[in-house]
Amino acid sequence: MNCKQIFLLACSLGLIIFSTTGFSRPQRIVSLNLCADQLLMELLPPQQLVGITQMATNPDISYSYEKAKKYHTHSGRTEEIIALQPDLIVAGQFTSSTTNQLLEQLGYSVIKIGLPRTILDVFQQIKKLAQQVNAKHQAEALITNMQGAQKNLLQAQSSHPLPRAAVYYANGYSAGKNTITHEILNLAGYSNIAAEYGLTTVAPFSLEKLLASRPEILIFGHFQDNQASLAHQLLQHTAIQTLITSHHVKTITMPDRYWNCAGPSSIAAAQYLAGLHSL
Amino acid sequence: MTLRTSKLIVKVNNSTLLNNISVNFSAGKLTGIIGPNGAGKSTLLRTLAGLQTQQHGNIFLDDKPTHEISKKTLAQTISYLPQSPECHWALTVERVVSLGRFPYQTGRHLNQKDINAIKEACYATDIQHLVERPIHQLSGGEKARVMLARALATQADILLADEPIVSLDPRHQLEIMALLQTIARTGKTIVLVLHELHFVMRYCDELILLDKGLKIDEGDPPSVLTPQNLRSVYGIDSISGQHQNKNWLLPWNPL
Amino acid sequence: MMSFTYLLETKREKRLVLFFLTVTILLFFASLLIGDTPLNIAPALQAIFQGHHTIDQLILQHIRLPRSLLAIIIGASLGIAGAALQGLLRNPLAEPGLIGVSASAALGAVIVFYSGLSLIFPLALPLGGITGALLSVTMLFLLAGRNSSVLTLILAGVAISSLAGALTALALNLSPNPYASLEIFYWLMGSLSNASLNHVWLILVPTLLGWWLLIRSRAALDVLSLGEETASTLGVNLSLLNKQLILGVALSVGAAVSVSGGIAFIGLIIPHLLRPFVAHRPSSLLIVSGLGGAALLLIADMTVRLVPTQQELKIGVLTALIGAPFFLRLILSSRREWLS
Numbered sequence: 002m003n004c005k006q007i008f009l010l011a012c013s014l015g016l017i018i019f020s021t022t023g024f025s026r027p028q029r030i031v032s033l034n035l036c037a038d039q040l041l042m043e044l045l046p047p048q049q050l051v052g053i054t055q056m057a058t059n060p061d062i063s064y065s066y067e068k069a070k071k072y073h074t075h076s077g078r079t080e081e082i083i084a085l086q087p088d089l090i091v092a093g094q095f096t097s098s099t100t101n102q103l104l105e106q107l108g109y110s111v112i113k114i115g116l117p118r119t120i121l122d123v124f125q126q127i128k129k130l131a132q133q134v135n136a137k138h139q140a141e142a143l144i145t146n147m148q149g150a151q152k153n154l155l156q157a158q159s160s161h162p163l164p165r166a167a168v169y170y171a172n173g174y175s176a177g178k179n180t181i182t183h184e185i186l187n188l189a190g191y192s193n194i195a196a197e198y199g200l201t202t203v204a205p206f207s208l209e210k211l212l213a214s215r216p217e218i219l220i221f222g223h224f225q226d227n228q229a230s231l232a233h234q235l236l237q238h239t240a241i242q243t244l245i246t247s248h249h250v251k252t253i254t255m256p257d258r259y260w261n262c263a264g265p266s267s268i269a270a271a272q273y274l275a276g277l278h279s280l
Numbered sequence: 281m282t283l284r285t286s287k288l289i290v291k292v293n294n295s296t297l298l299n300n301i302s303v304n305f306s307a308g309k310l311t312g313i314i315g316p317n318g319a320g321k322s323t324l325l326r327t328l329a330g331l332q333t334q335q336h337g338n339i340f341l342d343d344k345p346t347h348e349i350s351k352k353t354l355a356q357t358i359s360y361l362p363q364s365p366e367c368h369w370a371l372t373v374e375r376v377v378s379l380g381r382f383p384y385q386t387g388r389h390l391n392q393k394d395i396n397a398i399k400e401a402c403y404a405t406d407i408q409h410l411v412e413r414p415i416h417q418l419s420g421g422e423k424a425r426v427m428l429a430r431a432l433a434t435q436a437d438i439l440l441a442d443e444p445i446v447s448l449d450p451r452h453q454l455e456i457m458a459l460l461q462t463i464a465r466t467g468k469t470i471v472l473v474l475h476e477l478h479f480v481m482r483y484c485d486e487l488i489l490l491d492k493g494l495k496i497d498e499g500d501p502p503s504v505l506t507p508q509n510l511r512s513v514y515g516i517d518s519i520s521g522q523h524q525n526k527n528w529l530l531p532w533n534p535l
Numbered sequence: 536m537m538s539f540t541y542l543l544e545t546k547r548e549k550r551l552v553l554f555f556l557t558v559t560i561l562l563f564f565a566s567l568l569i570g571d572t573p574l575n576i577a578p579a580l581q582a583i584f585q586g587h588h589t590i591d592q593l594i595l596q597h598i599r600l601p602r603s604l605l606a607i608i609i610g611a612s613l614g615i616a617g618a619a620l621q622g623l624l625r626n627p628l629a630e631p632g633l634i635g636v637s638a639s640a641a642l643g644a645v646i647v648f649y650s651g652l653s654l655i656f657p658l659a660l661p662l663g664g665i666t667g668a669l670l671s672v673t674m675l676f677l678l679a680g681r682n683s684s685v686l687t688l689i690l691a692g693v694a695i696s697s698l699a700g701a702l703t704a705l706a707l708n709l710s711p712n713p714y715a716s717l718e719i720f721y722w723l724m725g726s727l728s729n730a731s732l733n734h735v736w737l738i739l740v741p742t743l744l745g746w747w748l749l750i751r752s753r754a755a756l757d758v759l760s761l762g763e764e765t766a767s768t769l770g771v772n773l774s775l776l777n778k779q780l781i782l783g784v785a786l787s788v789g790a791a792v793s794v795s796g797g798i799a800f801i802g803l804i805i806p807h808l809l810r811p812f813v814a815h816r817p818s819s820l821l822i823v824s825g826l827g828g829a830a831l832l833l834i835a836d837m838t839v840r841l842v843p844t845q846q847e848l849k850i851g852v853l854t855a856l857i858g859a860p861f862f863l864r865l866i867l868s869s870r871r872e873w874l875s
């Protein structure tokens with residue numbers, strides 16, 4: 002072979018190598034799910050995470066609502082998503098399933114993430130996602146931070162029996178053993194009453210049981226702005242109100258954004274709750 | 281108690297049902313209102329009962345206009361039996377008849393006087409053996425007698441009845457007409473709308489002949505049921521005569 | 536055979552009322568004993584009377600007591616209103632649920648509740664229900680009141696029910712609260728699960744007023760059996776009677792539905808079952824239907840609390856499961872009469 006041919010060969014090889022590694026590195030990622038939004042914002046800059054849901058900017062439900070202002074948001078409609086020219090789409094396993102199906106049929110690659118139940122599950126999810134969007138360093142940094150905070154929380158817990166807390170959501174639901182809420186409570190130094198009663202998921206917990214469990218602390222979702230529904234009316238039932246005043250039950254109002262996604266916000270949720278211990 | 285109308289005009293939907301009717305209903309007499317279909321007979325009766333308001337004219341009870349009399353007094357004074365009376369619930373016969381005492385009742389309670397009136401009415405209409413039966417189980421004729429008993433139970437001074445014997449068998453027709461005549465003789469005012477001209481001739485003391493909302497004639501049966509009137513108003517031919525010193529009439533041929 | 540003294544006798548009716556009163560009271564106490572936590576009744580009662588707050592007392596006084604009381608009040612309202620509507624419209628199928636009165640009451644309550652109005656002014660909730668009920672009963676009366684044809688009444692009821700249901704769904708969807716649109720099932724089927732003493736106080740006055748209006752009209756209801764015209768000649772003030780009955784039904788049903796949603800069929804089943812025991816007399820049927828309705832709703836509520844489903848079964852589902860086949864049977868057994 003002469004010099005010209007070697008040069009051409011080297012160029013083509015280089016082109017091939019460059020393009021294949023370029024194809025394996027997603028450059029334009031769109032998220033269809035609030036929890037995915039928040040995870041991805043920790044891992045990727047706006048140049049790479051080209052679309053997140055509008056919900057991410059809502060301070061009532063999104064923990065990273067400040068951060069979300071720097072990113073471009075979409076309304077979830079398929080046409081908008083396609084217009085962003087994504088090469089990778091991250092969606093929730095149980096949400097937007099029709100949109101996911103449609104996008105897959107159109108040839109887009111869609112990753113679906115589930116709902117972690119423990120902090121370890123969260124770390125696993127972060128690592129797996131980071132691998133797929135090629136953000137391993139950012140993931141490691143994030144996990145190290147979270148582990149540090151987790152250790153501090155566990156050390157701060159006293160050796161006395163943990164105060165008993167019940168979480169009460171709209172419609173009279175509570176969170177049992179295999180839920181991220183349970184993890185958060187334990188991390189914050191509380192004993193979860195719902196788990197005592199054998200609940201293993203987010204499930205109905207009757208008002209009578211709530212009273213009979215003699216909770217020391219009641220944790221409600223933030224509902225002050227949202228009182229006009231029967232689901233929320235239950236939380237203001239006179240039985241609960243009278244219990245609080247007559248038995249000196251401490252109440253904590255937990256803004257929804259801390260725990261409607263399992264992720265970095267979970268550590269923040271535990272810190273929020275732990276900080277109210279002494280009050 | 282005298283009942284009379286003065287220049288009564290009743291109009292419904294641009295058609296005049298009663299045109300300047302002035303009539304007198306005497307106490308102690310059985311008065312029949314007769315005429316062909318659409319003459320205004322039922323309208324006149326209903327207006328007397330207070331169910332239809334007149335556009336012009338007045339109705340007087342003992343020279344007092346009825347609109348100045350309380351509803352309760354009117355209910356105790358005038359008893360009305362409509363055409364094809366109905367009862368929506370399967371009440372027992374005695375309960376149905378007892379409803380006639382409502383104008384005197386306070387609340388739901390009946391006193392002995394009420395019971396006596398009800399008893400009398402039941403015996404008079406020959407339904408005393410049916411009193412515990414639900415009214416829906418009775419035949420058409422029996423039901424009609426129960427409804428008449430209800431109207432009689434009020435013991436009102438004035439009874440207005442619209443075709444009260446139309447569904448009865450001949451025996452009961454005769455018995456009821458005789459009964460009504462007897463009641464009239466005790467001083468009550470009885471006004472009937474009747475189609476059965478043979479009964480009209482035999483039992484009525486006075487007649488008022490209406491046609492197309494106008495009063496054509498009035499007086500005792502022989503003077504009203506003349507061949508001329510029957511021809512011009514009813515369009516029929518009839519035969520008549522006397523039996524046991526009473527007049528009889530039988531419609532014979534359409535003209 | 537010729538016992539006219541039967542008309543004077545009131546013992547039979549009094550015995551019937553006493554019987555149902557006893558049954559209702561017994562069921563009431565049974566209802567206090569049912570719940571998913573074991574309760575020590577005696578100390579709880581003691582705490583109530585002494586004004587102390589214990590957990591048992593809280594459960595008894597704030598959870599079980601209001602629920603049982605509401606079952607009685609609402610069951611009684613539905614029973615009385617059913618009997619009254621049937622007397623007013625002279626039709627054995629008239630029932631607040633079937634002819635759209637409950638659905639309209641629910642619409643009124645929903646508008647008031649989800650707009651946040653009832654949070655500022657609590658009495659607005661029963662008032663909303665009453666307004667909705669009043670509009671629909673008036674409309675029904677105008678459409679089908681004088682014409683006692685069954686067909687007309689049912690058609691009018693279907694039209695009003697559908698319209699009210701659709702508007703309710705619309706109102707719920709327009710609400711900013713994310714839970715609202717899921718709650719339509721509660722409003723259309725009814726439930727006593729979140730009953731609180733507040734609810735009881737809220738509906739007590741309009742309910743008692745409604746009952747009073749209906750009961751004082753009952754003598755005239757008997758006379759109404761003969762038809763409006765004959766009743767009028769017997770001295771019944773028709774316009775006053777109709778207004779009292781319409782307003783009475785609106786007050787009692789409207790208030791009830793505003794706190795429990797639309798529980799159906801009680802006003803159909805109870806009067807129908809009890810009518811033979813009062814010799815079909817409309818005036819006797821009212822109070823007895825009220826007590827029977829209270830007893831039936833207590834039984835239904837206790838059943839719902841005992842059936843082990845994860846989310847408590849809505850009580851309206853139970854009454855519909857019993858009531859709808861009952862209704863079908865009614866139709867089949869008297870088809871001939873109603874075709875006229």
